[in-house]
Amino acid sequence: MNFIKKLGQGEKKIFLDEFEAKYPDYSGFSYMRGVIISEFIKEGSYKQASEYFKLLNGKTWSERPVFSAVNSIKETKNDELGLVLEIINKSVAVSRQEHDEPSASKPPLKISSIWQESRAKQLALALDASAVVTNALGNADAALTYCEEAYQLTNKKINRLMSTMLRCYLKMVP
Incomplete structure (x- = not known):
């Protein structure tokens, strides 16, 4: 292929x-x-x-x-960037639903904590993407909120989230 x-x-x-x-x-x-x-x-x-x-x-x-x-995404002056946020927010909604109320039961051979962790990580990745786009749209405060939730979901393990948080913070500093 x-x-x-x-x-x-x-x-x-x-x-x-x-x-x-x-x-x-x-x-x-x-x-x-x-x-x-x-x-x-x-x-x-x-x-x-x-x-x-x-x-x-x-x-x-x-x-x-x-x-x-x-x-x-580097540009911030594109009016159509909000359309990307709609796609990402759909992913956030689905990932949040799967995290809170999984549509499938835990596979029999999967360790419960690892199964829960994988769903939390998926939601964290979706929130991170939402934070990146939200920040590009100029709303650093909301972006930081998404980053903080994502960081907590990963038990403070994903360093990439920290870079997104730093970009949001630096955008807020006058």
């Missing part, structure tokens, strides 16, 4: 559509969709990212490539 070798989200989307038609039971579609959203974000095509996200209409998408792409 040559999905990763395709250039840009346009080629990847065409490939995904064709591949999905041929192999509807393939298990990697979620990751591919996440990569396409992330490429829109990396290109600064926030409106297109939002439109593609809405076209998914409930289909699963991998959040990690999207969270990674969010960390590349």
Whole structure:
């Protein structure tokens, strides 16, 4: 499969559509969709990212490539950046629901604390991405609130969250 070798989200989307038609039971579609959203974000095509996200209409998408792409956002004067926040906030809502009331029971061979920790970490990553975008939109106070919650969820273990918090704080300092 040559999905990763395709250039840009346009080629990847065409490939995904064709591949999905041929192999509807393939298990990697979620990751591919996440990569396409992330490429829109990396290109600064926030409106297109939002439109593609809405076209998914409930289909699963991998959040990690999207969270990674969010960390590349440098601009703060783009009116469409709020559309990225809508995507991320959907992830926060789903992750929070899974953290608070899991849709599936704990796998029999998984240690309870590790299972809970993995759900907490997923919510923390979503909150961190939300903080990055919220900060880029100019709301450092709200971004810090997301960072603090994320940091607590990880039992103060994720250093990347500290860098997001520092960026938010530095933006607040006159």
